[in-house]
Structures are given as C-alpha cells and as structure tokens.
Amino acid sequence: MTSAFREDRSHFEASSPTTSVHGGRGDDGEGAATAPVRQSDDASSTDHVQEKEAAATPLTKKQKFKRHCGRFWWWYLIGAIVLLAILLPIIFLVIIPAIVQRILNDQTMPISGGQFIAVSPTKLNVSILTSLDSPLPARIDPMTLLLYNKDTPTFSPFVNVSLPELHIKGTTPLNIKNQIVTVTNETELISWFANVFDQPTVTLSTRGDPKIHLGALHTNGHLDKTVTVNSLNKLDGFSIQDLQLLMPARENGTNIQGTLNLPNWGTLDLGIGNLSLNLMSGDLRIGLITVYDVYLPRGNNIRYFNGELFLDTLFQNIGTILSTQGDALSGGNIQINATGNATVVNGEHIRFIETILNNRTVTSTTSVVKLASDLISSFTNGSQVSIPDILDEVFGNTTFIQEVLGNWNATKSNSTSTTKKRNLLASIPRSVRGPGALSLFKLGMKMTTGKF
Template identity: 30%
Template sequence: MALRIGKYIIGVNRGLLSPGTDETAKLEKVSSSMSSISKKNKLRRHFRRFWCLYLIANVIFLSIFLPVFFLVAIPAIAQLVVNKSDLRIVNAEVMHPTAETVRMTLEAKVNLKLALGVRLDPVVFYTFVRSAGYKNAYAGIKIPGQTIKGNYSLGVMDQLTPILNVTSWETFVSQAVLQKETALSLYGATTGYLGVLKNHFVLDKDVTMPGEFAGFSVANSTFLLPAEDDGSNLVANITLPNPSVLSFEVGTITLDLKSGHTDLVIGKATVKGVTLRPGNNTFPLTGVIDIGTMIGNLTEVLSSQGPAIRRGALSLTAVTRSIVSNGTLIPYYTKALASLPLVANVSIGDVLRNSLAHLGSSETMSERDEKRKRGPVQLDGPVGYGDLYSQVASLKHNRHVQKIFEDEDPKRRDAMIDSLARYYAAL
C-alpha cells in the first residue's frame, strides 16, 4: 500500500537537486583563495629555503652584466652618437705655404645631439685622402681638450702644421682644383667623459665640399706701347673663382701663355700676391707677348685663333709654370695648378680700345705722335670706316710700333696694320 502511495508523490523520480548558482560561486571562490594562499606559502617557503642560492646567482649575473654594460654597451652607444653626429666645416684657411709646412686655420660645427656635455681629452685630427687612408694623412691638427655640448664650434687658428705626406697633400689640392666635389676626410681618436663615465671613441668622417676652380676670365687687357722697363707689354685683370670654403694663400704665379689650344707659347705672364678665398678673386696680371714668335708662326696662330676670331676674340690658354711664395718654390701648388689649363677668350675690340687709350695717354710719344694726339688724324682710309680706321692705321707711323716690326718688311707691316684697322672699324 505504501509503494502505491509513493508513486503518486510529485517529484519522487527527479533525484537529488543541484546546489544553487550563488552557492557554487562561493564554493569556487573559497577554493581559489585557498589555492592562492597555498602557492604563496609555497613560494615563501621556497625562497626562505634557497635564498642563498638566488643571492649567489644574482651576484654572478651582475658581475657579468655590469662589466659588459660599461665596457661594451656604453662605448658602443658613445661611438654610435659620434658616428651619427653632424660635422660641418665653417672656415678653413691654408696660409704661409712653404715646401714643408703651412699655417692652418680650421673651424668646424659639430652637433652631438646630446643634452649632456661631453668632455674631451686633447686630440689630433688627421686630415687625409680617403683612398690613401688616414695612415697617409697629409696634416695633423692639434685640438685642445674641451667640453662640447649641443651645436658646438671647435677648431684651431693659424696653427703651424707640418706637411706629413706630400703626395697625399698634392692629391687633395688637385682634387679641390679639378673635381666638382672633394672630401676633407678627418680621423681622430680620443677619450670622452660623460659625467663619471669614461669612453674611448674614434671620429672618422668625410666632409664634402664643392670644388673645380672653373670660370677663369681675363678683362681690361691692354697692349703697352712702349713696353715697361722690365719688358712687360701686356696688362690685364684676371678672375680666378674658388667655389669651396677653403682659402689658399698661393703666392706669385708665373704662367705660359699659349695660342688657343696649341702648345705654341706666345708669351708669359705673372700674377703676384695670389690668395684664393671663397668666391671670385681678381688680380692684376702683367706679361710679355712675343710678337716675333707670333709673326714667325702666323699660320699656326691664325689656325688656332680661327673660331675665336670669328667671335671677335682671341683665345689664350694660361698654364702654370711655377708658384713662388716668399721666395720659395711651392712644388705641390705648382704641380696641382699646372694640371689646370686656364682658358680665356679676350675681346679683340677691348684690347685695341684699351691699347689705343693707353697709347694716347703716353708721355713718351714722338713729336709726330704728339701732334696726332692733339688733333684729328688725317689719313684717308677705305670708304665707310672713318675715324676708327684712322686711329688704328695711324699706328703705322708710331715709332714704338715700328720698333716691334723692325724685322718685318714695311709693306707687310703696313698691310697687317691696315687689316687690323679694318677689323677694328667693323666691330
């Protein structure tokens, strides 16, 4: 009977009820907390038991890491800072040259890109040609110890500097003169101090500068009649450009003057007191034109001057023969500039105009010349030429011109002067 009653009870077949959600979360939290406390206790017990081993391990690690950090990492960082720094040449001067020494001024701007100052020991910066290497440096510039910070200027003023390697120095000067760009290579090893940290580092940099002394020109050319006491019969102003930041004191340059692009030397010239500073440099030139050589080689002269004459000019090539400073031959400048032919086109009209003006102002003219100077020249020239023709044609009667052509047949002399007069009048 009881069994029958039981089967009619609601929920008799559902089994045991599961615990509620809140009770489950509470049980899990208590279990996790007990587990965490248990892990912490285990770690405490572990460290209390093996602290000595951990201490020894840390000491061993630091004894390895710290020397590596201070001896390898910091110097490497310092060297990287130097390698990444900006170096710019602001001013460089090479003065008072001799065969063995120069007086050098070098001013550079260096930006280490560090907020902290770096104290440097004295250092010698070697200047060299990259292809030759710093062991073949041509000069060593002594920089005193100093502290640099941020964008800093350092350098030397008027320091007597021996030329350590003449071949390298000649190469550098030639590159500066002939190439569009040249590199001033610097090498120096020193010790720097960043606070109490001492580091050894090397500066090895190339500073690129514009070069190629192109653009030589001649202006105000005047043929002197009569010649000066020293034989000079040519004066002019020459312009030598210097696109670099370097200033060179050169000295006195002696030049061979050649006709056009030939090897025919028709005279020589001298330029005194040459110092090439950045920009255009203009100097007076005095020279001797060998009229006899020009007449004796007239065919070659006219052949070499043909294209220039059609443009109303004379083509002259000046080649350095020697450079002397304070009475001493400077071989490295002579060699470098001798490899740079200076080509200029001189206006024929300007030469004749300046020469006639000089002749007209001369106080050494003959009485016959003096009369021409005071009054108009009465010579009948070809129709249409007028006074310009007469001015040049009158040179036939000038005793200084006659002296120049004393070895020539008078008819040939007069024909050449008449041709020159017609050319001048037609300009």
C-alpha cells in the same frame, strides 16, 4: 598476602588517583583536575579565532612582498652581488663604448669654411670650421686629427691637425684655426690638390682616436669621417679683365699689366703666393705674367698682374696665331690660354702646387673689340695719333703691318715664289679672313682714337 595487596594498591592510588566516569580525579582533586583542561580549551579557542580572523583578512601584495623579502633578503643580496659582478663589466666595457662609438659614427662633420695657405714648400696654414653633435654632454680630451685620401689603398695622411679639449653638448662648433702644419706625405697632398683644382667637389677624409668623458665615466672611440666640399672646378670663369701695354717697357722687361679674375667655387679659401702664368695661343707661348700674393676666398677674385708680352714672337707668328684663333675670331673673340709656370712663397718654390698648375690649362675669351681697344689705348692714351706710325715705332716694320691688313683677303697659294709673309696669311682659315675681321680691328682703333 592481603597486606601485600593493600600496600600495592595504596601505592597505586598515591601515584595514580582514581577518576570518575566523567573524567574526575576524586573528590579532593576534581577542581584541580578539571581546571587545566579548561585553560587549554580557552587557549585553543583563542588561536582558532585568530586564525579564522587572519584567514578572513588576506594580506596585500605589498605586505606579502615585505614578508617575502624579510624571509629571503639574504638570497636576493647574494643574487644582486652576482648579477652586478656580471653586468658591470659588460656595461663599462661593452655597452657604454658601443653607445659612444655609435654617436661618433653618426657624426656628419660638415665643413662650412676654412683655408689652406702655403707658407713654405713643406708647411701649410690650415683652418677648418666644422661641428660635432652629441645627444649626451661629453668632454673630449685633446687629440690629433689626420687628413687623408680615402681612395688611396694604404692609409697615408698628408697633414695632421691638433684639436684642443672640447666640451660637446648638442650641436657644437669645432673651429681649427690658423694651425701651421707640416706636410707628412707630399704625394698624397698633390693627389688631393689635383682633385681640388679639377673637380667641382672633392672629398676630405679625417681620422682620429678621441678619449671621451661622460661625467665620471670615460671611454675611447674611433672617428673616421669623409665629407664632401665644393672645390675650384678648373677655375671656371677665369678671364683677363683688362690689358695694357707699357711703352717703353720697364727695365726688368715688363711691358704688360692688367687685371684678371680667379674664381674660387670652393668651400675652402686658398693661398698660393706669387703665381706666374704662361700666356698661350694654341701651343705657342706669347707671354709670361705674375699675379702677386694670390689669396682666393670664395667667389670671384679680381687680381692685378704684370709681366711680359713677347711682341717679337707675336708678330713673327701672326699667321700661326690667327690660325689657332679661327673658332674664336668667327665669334668676334680672342682666346688666350694660361698654364702654370711657377708658384713662389717667400722666395721658395711650392713644388706640390707647381706640379698641379704647371700641367693644367685655363682659358680666357675676350672680345676682339675690347682687346684691341685696351691695347691701342696703351699707345695713344686717348690722343689723336696715327696707328701705323705707332706700330712702326714699336715694331719697326710698318710695311709688314700694312701687308697684313692689305692681304687679309688673300687666298692660299701653293706657288713656291709666294713670299713668306703671304704664306703665313694664306694659312689662316677662311673663317677668320675677310672684311668682318678687318672691320673689328679697325673698330677697335677708332674707339680708342675717338674717331668712332
């Protein structure tokens, strides 16, 4: 029993050496037993000191951000990929097109010049000077610009013009120059030209679909602008400047020539070829003149004309004519109206212009003294001749002319026995009869013959 116990004890001692009350493991293992404990205490102390030092020196925001990104960079990478996958389509398909469209909508495209010239019944020579303004440098591909009337319910362009490639940066001039275009809708063109003639200003609408490049990016836009330009305002200021009778008449019947003023108050120059005009006194047609190669830049335009004055109609209807001139003659003037008769380019009638001008009337008011002087100088060429003799030679009826002058003050008679000539004179209003009107006529003759 005893030996067994000892064996067990010795076994216990070998595997588990005794320790002292102070934690020693016996005499032989004291140093070895205590050495590891001391090393562990030193390491713990060092870590504790480092932690205290780290706690005493806080990280900067930049250091914290770098440490944060270093830990979670892959999360941010995934988030950036997802965000770009969402935003890029929105940027390219929504935001950039919206910016470009806003720039197009803000364009004013003021028209500062240009021309519309008829070259055939179906073609026009068109020039337009305008400008585009962009805060971003851009390139625009060649495109077609459609001209139309905005007041027409259905979009119906009347001509199309082509634009070349454009490079826009800031305010950039846009010059469409001398393009021969085909009339695509004559009815709409007539409607627009009618407003050009009748109104002081007219609107011109344009529409196109440009493809715009912003560097490497490109997008499609829609341009639809309406601008206001000055127009003809019924040729306000039209007047016959001078008039000369040709005696004898030329073989083609031409017996009158002179100059007239065709003012253009508009922004666009107009070319309409050879323009024939009816000369009217009231509703009575008393002549036909032609103005050649009519091209009307902005401002007054003095143009030569010639034609035929219907002298037989004029003197056979002297009473009717004088009756329609009552208001004008009371102020010492003669009023001559003109309406369109024909518009011809290269021997072809320009229907869309004739449709407009043949239904419009312009009025010229000329001093009786000046008109009489111009007409009489046609006969005399400044020489001392007898006016009744000239009238007798031209009209073959001196007696009638003398009767007109002698009966200027005649009162209206209801007697059926009154002669036809006296009835014509009696129908003239009192405002155009009397010594004043006769004096004006005599004054014109005296000025021409040098007796005044």
